[in-house]
Amino acid sequence: MNYRHAFHAGNFADLVKHACLLQLLARLRAEPTPLAIIDTHAGRGLYDLAGEEARKSGEADAGVVRLMGAADAPDAFAPLVQAVGALNRGGGVRRYPGSPRLIADALRPGDSYLACELRPEEHGALKTLLKDAPGVRTACADGYAAALAETPRRGRALLVIDPPFERADDYAQCVATLAQARRRNPALQALVWLPLKDLETFDAFLRDLEDAVEAPLLAAETRMRPLHDPMKMNGCALVLLDPPAGLTPVLEAICGWTAGSLGEGGEARVYALAA
Numbered sequence: 001m002n003y004r005h006a007f008h009a010g011n012f013a014d015l016v017k018h019a020c021l022l023q024l025l026a027r028l029r030a031e032p033t034p035l036a037i038i039d040t041h042a043g044r045g046l047y048d049l050a051g052e053e054a055r056k057s058g059e060a061d062a063g064v065v066r067l068m069g070a071a072d073a074p075d076a077f078a079p080l081v082q083a084v085g086a087l088n089r090g091g092g093v094r095r096y097p098g099s100p101r102l103i104a105d106a107l108r109p110g111d112s113y114l115a116c117e118l119r120p121e122e123h124g125a126l127k128t129l130l131k132d133a134p135g136v137r138t139a140c141a142d143g144y145a146a147a148l149a150e151t152p153r154r155g156r157a158l159l160v161i162d163p164p165f166e167r168a169d170d171y172a173q174c175v176a177t178l179a180q181a182r183r184r185n186p187a188l189q190a191l192v193w194l195p196l197k198d199l200e201t202f203d204a205f206l207r208d209l210e211d212a213v214e215a216p217l218l219a220a221e222t223r224m225r226p227l228h229d230p231m232k233m234n235g236c237a238l239v240l241l242d243p244p245a246g247l248t249p250v251l252e253a254i255c256g257w258t259a260g261s262l263g264e265g266g267e268a269r270v271y272a273l274a275a
């Protein structure tokens with residue numbers, strides 16, 4: 001396990017994921033019934049962009065730093081811009097929130113959040129960050145196994161799956177976890193993040209997911225450049241399982257601005273797959 005998210009925090013892929021996550025949570029919060037959220041790959045929850053890893057990669061400079069200085073970012077980014085601004089009241093962009101910080105801050109009384117992180121030092125930082133957050137538990141555990149064990153059998157539930165994809169079986173594990181968790185709770189909704197290297201891998205994932213899960217699916221591709229070199233991360237994709245209505249134009253705005261303004265010859269596609 002070599003992946004360290006500190007190198008990538010605040011990059012274009014985080015912007016897409018976190019802007020969409022906040023838009024999704026806002027819609028889910030509009031329903032009064034409690035929501036149980038399980039995050040399979042949580043990370044440490046808060047990142048120091050002045051730290052060695054972020055400075056070495058420069059990915060945040062090409063991502064969140066540009067977003068925070070952009071005059072033309074669409075309204076769909078406003079919740080993320082506000083969350084980043086709140087962490088950096090002194091000016092500049094030094095601190096960047098991970099999904100756990102954003103999710104914990106969005107919980108209402110009665111909601112719950114389980115954040116799983118396998119790496120002990122990342123989990124230690126996460127646990128400290130969220131120690132006083134109501135409704136929150138963290139686990140230093142495999143997120144796929146935890147999702148299967150902890151998805152409630154009834155009531156509203158959201159699974160957030162954001163693996164590093166450094167293991168060949170991450171695609172298959174995502175599909176199997178979604179299929180089994182949705183069988184356990186037919187009301188389950190989900191947000192999955194994936195890298196876009198070549199289209200064949202992503203298309204194969206979508207086909208496997210369609211075969212395994214009977215639910216409406218919405219896919220959002222952010223291609224940062226033409227997908228010529230499969231060795232590079234050329235973009236990212238989000239797949240939403242049984243999403244709330246009205247998300248398509250919001251995803252188009254987020255993915256479209258990211259690909260167009262931060263990419264090189266980039267483009268975005270948002271499309272529904274048949275249930």
Ligand SMILES: C[S@@+](CC[C@H](N)C(=O)[O-])C[C@H]1O[C@@H](n2cnc3c(N)ncnc32)[C@H](O)[C@@H]1O
Nearest residue numbers: 005041042043098099117118119142143162164
């Ligand atoms: C892409 S990062 C997560 C970023 C986080 N979701 C966010 O948006 O702020 C993936 C994380 O998953 C952790 N990880 C890797 N394999 C895991 C597993 N099987 N279960 C739980 N966490 C895992 C890694 O240590 C890493 O911190």
